[in-house]
Amino acid sequence: MASLITCPHCGRRPTQEFTIRSDASLKRPAPDASQADWHDYVFLRPNPRGRHSEHWHHSAGCRRWLVVERDTVTHEVYGVRDVVSDLAGGAR
């Protein structure tokens, strides 16, 4: 795991300032989606060996939710962005 992560708001910060939630590739189903869709979302994980995107919270910093793209074998970090940029028409 990289020891420094570049937060788009705060710059290079120690990894320990962040809380890692989980896989950012999962898309939350609509509230009335089928049981099967909800099961997949809550329980199943792609769990890739290699490139992975995750939700990280900069809990001891700006407290923004971020998406960190990194490699689960080499721990190389490819990029960090604010979650807002993933939303429809997201700026930043």
Add this chain to the structure above:
Amino acid sequence: MMRYSAFSVFLQGLTGNKGWASAWGSPTPKSHYDVIIVGGGGHGLSTAYYLAKTFGFRNVAVLEKGYVGSGNVGRNTTIIRSNYLLPGNNPFYELSLKLWEGLEQDFNFNAMVSQRGVLNLYHSDGQRDDYARRGNAMRLHGVDAELLDREQVRKMVPFMDFDNARFPIQGGLLQRRGGTVRHDAVAWGYARGAASRGVDVIQHCEVTGIKRDGYRVIGVETSRGFIGCDKLALATAGNSSVVADLAGIRLPIESHVLQAFVSEGLKPFIDTVVTFGVGHFYISQSDKGGLVFGGDIDGYNSYAQRGNLAMVEHVAEAGVSMIPALARVRTLRSWGGIMDMSMDGSPIIDRTHLDNLYLNAGWCYGGFKATPASGYCFAHLIARNEPQETARAFRLDRFERGYAIDERGAGPMPNLH
């Protein structure tokens, strides 16, 4: 197979130890097997052993991408126990403990099974009630459990910080039949026992593809060519998602790194296994004298068998909070293993949507203690197409059906054990 005994050691000593035969060979893969097991860790090897020994299979191969013992079976902290609460878990782990109790005679290998006890400390009234409940559940299942008060614990492990401000030690739940087993010897003993019954233990052979014909698996692509099989069984622990993906299966599992540590060799210091309530910290002493200890997973998806310094620091702090004298002990080595963390902390031993594909996965922090029962129950499933009685709850579709086996009652998170 050469039988090991005190007499054989004596005899070999007289003849310069030149007569020891290798414990298993290095066979070239055949073109077809009745059963192929992917993963030569503890579970894959014990499965092969029981398939051959108990269920009469002769034409079996274990394919291991590294060498025997290179995975978690040789990286764990060797603790065995059956102190589980839930009916879906307890009888299975108790079966495992019973198998441990007779294992060395059974496979004729010294695995140094040591029933030195496992003591879980409690630090509050609420935690005591919780442990009383767990102990009662164990006893209702016919498993030994004793709830100790502070003075009883003090007699066993006097040098702990009983008056720690945040985690005062009020007592503990003790399972005397729990303990430790030399992990490498378990892999070697099962490998030797399987090989001597005709199983091909094939090392440095990575499975890279699963070939099928409709809903049937017909064989595997490997780094040593295609190998056909009637039945395919996956037991690849931390790599379960990667291998299951070859068959188009997405699992309720994330891979995380768990670290462990060993200190310089000390004189006899701690003669049991103790767990501390600061999140998670546990410690025992190996027969070589090293203190063996560890804590929680680092907390991020990882396939790299190494961890982060933040967890090293946390584990060291936890250890010193529990046993202040540890501050003067030097750590010799640390390492990591990749854990197949299931979404309820319990394992999967089940069939899949493919007719002849079987899955063994989701062992979290606790699959070493399960090694004998996991192999036995998986072999049962492969041989008879029906789950062994104690492993009925370990279904792959239990999350879908609302039957998660959630020991901690914490909901779906891949950080339970």
